[in-house]
Every structure is written in structure tokens, then in C-alpha cells.
Amino acid sequence: MRYRWIVWIAALVAGIGAGVGIAAARQSSPQSPSAFQTVPQLTNPRLDPGNPYNFVAPGFTLTDQFGKTVSLSSFRGKAVVLSFNDPLCTTICPLTTSALVEAKELLGPAAANVQLLGVGANPDATEVKWVRAYSQAHRMMRKWRFLTGSLPQLKHVWDAYGILAQVEGDEIDHTPATFIVDPNGRITRLFMTRMSYSSVPQLAQVLARAIAADLPGNPPVRDSVSLATIPLIGPRKHVRLPLARGESLLLGPGNGPRLVLFFDTGEEHVSSLTLHLLDLNQYAALSSVAPLVAVDEASVEPSAHALRDYLTSIPALAFPVAIDTSGRLADGYRVENSPWLTLVSGSGRILWQYDVGGKGWPSVTSLVGHVHAALAGAK
Numbered sequence: 001m002r003y004r005w006i007v008w009i010a011a012l013v014a015g016i017g018a019g020v021g022i023a024a025a026r027q028s029s030p031q032s033p034s035a036f037q038t039v040p041q042l043t044n045p046r047l048d049p050g051n052p053y054n055f056v057a058p059g060f061t062l063t064d065q066f067g068k069t070v071s072l073s074s075f076r077g078k079a080v081v082l083s084f085n086d087p088l089c090t091t092i093c094p095l096t097t098s099a100l101v102e103a104k105e106l107l108g109p110a111a112a113n114v115q116l117l118g119v120g121a122n123p124d125a126t127e128v129k130w131v132r133a134y135s136q137a138h139r140m141m142r143k144w145r146f147l148t149g150s151l152p153q154l155k156h157v158w159d160a161y162g163i164l165a166q167v168e169g170d171e172i173d174h175t176p177a178t179f180i181v182d183p184n185g186r187i188t189r190l191f192m193t194r195m196s197y198s199s200v201p202q203l204a205q206v207l208a209r210a211i212a213a214d215l216p217g218n219p220p221v222r223d224s225v226s227l228a229t230i231p232l233i234g235p236r237k238h239v240r241l242p243l244a245r246g247e248s249l250l251l252g253p254g255n256g257p258r259l260v261l262f263f264d265t266g267e268e269h270v271s272s273l274t275l276h277l278l279d280l281n282q283y284a285a286l287s288s289v290a291p292l293v294a295v296d297e298a299s300v301e302p303s304a305h306a307l308r309d310y311l312t313s314i315p316a317l318a319f320p321v322a323i324d325t326s327g328r329l330a331d332g333y334r335v336e337n338s339p340w341l342t343l344v345s346g347s348g349r350i351l352w353q354y355d356v357g358g359k360g361w362p363s364v365t366s367l368v369g370h371v372h373a374a375l376a377g378a379k
Contacts, residue, residue, distance in 0.1 A: 044229045046196040046331075047203060050180075050189040050210055057082070057181045058160035062119065062147035065132040070145050073185070075115045079214045080181040081207065084163050084174070086122040087130040087146070090338045090357045092176045094138065094266055094300040095200055096193045100178070101143055101302075102204035107212060110219035113183070114211055116144035119157055121165040121174045126151055137269035139302035178207070182214035195336055197327025198230045200299040232332035236348035239329060241295065241322035244307055249293060249322045251329075253348035257290035259283075259371060262330050263339040264297040265310040267357075273339075274314045276361045283364050284319040289371050290343060292319040297338065299327040341367075343374050351378050 057080075061071040072080070081100055085093040097118070104111045120131055131146040140146070148154065158165050164175045180189040189210045193203065208221045233239045238252030251258065261280070267273045277294070284292050294317070296307045311321065324330055333342050334350070337357035345351050352374035354362065362370065 044199070044202065044227055046194055046199045046229070047206065047227060048192050048194060049206060050191045052189055053187045055187055057179065057185055057187045058157075060119075060153075060157045060160070062149040062153060062157070063128060064145040064147050065128065065135045065141065067128055070117075070147055072117070072181075075117070076185055077183050078113050078115045079183055079211050080115045080117055081178065081211060082117045082119065082181055083178040084121040084158070084161070084165070084176070085118045085134070085146070086125070086165075086172055086174050087120055087134040087148075088122055088125050088270055089172075089174070090264075090267055090270055091336070092193050092195055093134075094264065094338070095195070095197065095203075096176060096178060097138055097140060097144075098300045098302075099193070099200050099203040099207060101140065102201065103207035103211065104143075106204060106208040106222050107215075107219060108222050110212065110215055113215055118144055118146040120146070120148040120154060121158065121163060122172055123151055123154075123165060123167050124172075126154060133269045137266045139306070180207075180210045180214060183216075188214055197297055197299045197324070197330040197335070198232065200327060201225050202227050202230075230326075230328060230331075233328045234332035234348070235342075235344040235350060237332070241324065241329070244296065244311055244321040244323060249320055251293070251322075253346065256346045257351070257375060258344050259290045259292045260333065260342045260344065261292065261294040261339060261356075262297060262324070262333070262335045262342070263294060264300050265306050266300065266302070267339060268310075271361070276339075277317060278315060279361075279364055281318040283367055284317075286368065289368055290375065294319060294321045295324050295329060296321060297327060297330055298323050298325045300338075343371055345375075345378055349378070351375065 057072060059072050061069060064070045083096055083100060085096060100116050104114050104116060107114060120126060126148050128148060131148045135141045135146050163177060164173050166173045176193040178191040178193065179187050182188050191207065202225055205225050205227065212219050212221055236253055238250065240248045240250050242248050280292060283289065301307060307323065337355045339356035341354040341356055342350060343352040352370060
């Protein structure tokens with residue numbers, strides 16, 4: 001299924017849906033200065049600094065990945081990070097949830113007073129098995145509560161928070177919103193996640209600062225990172241990537257055409273990643289096509305060992321698997337989904353791109369045809 005991200009900024013700024021708008025009108029009060037508000041204005045186009053708010057968060061009761069009933073009000077006394085995520089998503093949702101986990105870790109001991117909470121945002125995936133599968137795939141079973149419910153229940157929550165979540169044809173329209181709710185149950189900030197692998201640590205830093213501003217004593221945030229715009233690594237730049245099984249691989253102009261597959265191991269819960277990777281062994285055995293290299297997106301992997309553990313659990317692959325440790329390569333190659341195929345020329349020009357996450361895995365025959373056609377057209 002293809003995922004389109006629709007952000008209704010005007011509606012969100014105006015009141016974040018009818019329910020929240022009424023709450024804001026009746027209960028809002030001027031925000032007091034906070035530690036987060038002293039941060040200089042961000043100019044990074046890939047990073048949302050968040051919009052400040054101050055009103056009561058609409059209440060709800062749903063079911064988590066363990067099948068247990070959970071109410072927002074049960075976390076009163078803690079800061080809550082409330083994110084709306086599609087359990088079948090392979091794009092912005094993994095970026096968001098990776099940042100959520102990292103943000104909580106940056107708070108050190110104060111993390112004990114923080115609750116990560118997700119609400120499902122896919123009308124076609126409302127069963128508990130989906131929020132459980134997502135949590136397992138991203139190793140978050142014990143790190144958050146991912147909630148779902150009947151479609152009417154979910155629609156009620158989406159409407160209250162101004163979330164667009166609907167199916168149009170084979171596409172999902174979904175607002176990638178994350179709210180910070182203070183220990184008194186008031187929304188203090190809204191973030192909209194953008195498609196950027198390289199800015200996950202920065203998003204975690206900004207989220208952590210916003211959370212800390214709502215906690216008693218404004219606890220310090222550990223391991224600060226620069227929030228400046230990150231230089232990307234496009235196909236016209238040389239880069240040496242570490243390989244999953246040791247040594248390294250050089251990408252960039254002067255090394256002939258390459259077919260690059262961007263992926264992460266979390267894809268396994270959505271499609272048969274292993275079977276498709278093994279199918280690509282047939283492509284890799286051909287001499288008439290551009291050599292294939294797979295690139296794992298480490299910034300959204302649940303741990304530093306996720307790729308290694310995954311590769312040791314499957315049969316050998318006939319092509320190298322490199323690691324994009326920073327996400328700068330994926331963003332530089334204009335990756336917009338996962339998995340994603342990009343064919344680049346020997347000079348570093350992008351000749352062809354294919355959205356595997358949206359359109360599905362191509363057969364080896366189809367893939368060879370696309371590559372041959374793109375290479376021929378480039379001559």
C-alpha cells in the first residue's frame with residue numbers, strides 16, 4: 001500500500017479539530033515561559049520546531065498491543081508523548097517512533113516520568129495484531145503503548161485531535177502528528193514529522209527538550225546534537241559505507257552504474273522481506289545489469305545489532321549490504337519510502353527510482369527490464 005502524508009497545517013493551527021478547538025476556547029490560558037521556549041529559532045528545513053499550545057488534551061480509552069484497556073487519563077502525573085502512527089507504515093512512522101524512543105533515553109533518570117503513547121492511524125489496520133506486529137518489529141513492545149480500537153472509536157480520537165486518517169484507492173492519507181501532553185493533561189506542543197532519515201537524532205533532541213520543559217525542575221537533556229541543517233550525500237559525492245559483514249564499499253561517481261536498494265529490517269512485518277531479498281540473488285547473478293548494493297537505514301533500526309541479527313537468521317545474499325549510519329545517503333538519494341530502489345549512472349546521475357514500499361516488489365524480470373531501459377535511455 002502506498003502512503004501519502006497530508007498535513008492540514010491551517011486546520012491544526014486554527015484549533016486541531018473541532019473537539020480540541022472547543023477545549024482550547026474554553027480552557028486555554030497564556031503559556032508560561034519554559035526552558036524549551038528559550039531555544040533559538042530553528043532554520044533547518046528538515047526539522048519541525050513544533051507549535052506551542054496550552055489546552056486540555058481530549059480524553060480517550062483504547063486497547064494496547066497486549067490487549068489491555070488504556071486511558072489517557074491513567075497517565076496523569078507523567079508527561080505523555082502522543083503520536084499517531086500507521087501500524088503498516090514503512091516511511092515516516094518508523095522515523096517518528098525511533099525519535100520517540102531516543103528522546104526518552106536522552107532524559108536520563110527523568111525518563112521514568114515520561115510515557116510514550118501511540119494511536120493507530122490506518123482505517124484498514126485496526127486489529128490488535130497490527131499494533132502488536134509493529135511494536136515487535138521495531139522492538140518497542142515494552143517501550144510504549146500502541147493503542148487501537150474499533151473504527152468508530154479511532155475516528156472519534158482522530159476527529160478530536162484533528163488527524164486525517166483515511167483510505168483513498170490504494171493510498172493512506174495520514175497526518176504524522178506528535179503531541180506533548182504535560183503531567184496535568186494539557187497539550188503543550190505539536191510536532192509534524194517530516195520525511196528525513198538524517199534528522200532522526202535532531203528530532204529526538206527537540207522532542208526531549210519539549211518534554212523536559214514539562215517536567216518538574218526541567219531536567220537536563222543528555223548528549224546534545226547540533227540542530228543545524230545536515231549536509232546530505234547525493235549520488236555525485238563519494239562516500240565509503242561500512243558493510244554489514246565487515247570492510248567497506250565505495251559509492252559515488254567513477255564506479256560505474258549501480259542499483260541501490262534502501263531498506264530496513266522493520267519491513268519484515270509488512271511484507272516478506274527475506275523472500276524478496278533472496279529473489280534479488282537472481283538479479284545479482286546477471287552480468288548485463290548494474291551491480292546491486294543494498295543499504296540498510298540504521299537511523300530507524302531498533303538497535304545497533306538489528307541488521308546483523310537479521311542477516312545471520314537468513315540464507316546468504318549474493319550482493320553486498322552496506323549501512324547508512326547517518327541517513328544522509330538516503331536523504332541525498334531522495335528516498336521517500338522503504339524499501340526504495342534507485343539506479344544511478346557512473347557519473348552519479350539518478351536514472352530511475354522505484355517506490356517498492358508503495359508499489360510492491362517488482363519481479364526480477366520486471367526489474368531487469370527497467371534497469372536495461374534506463375541505462376539505454378541514458379546513452
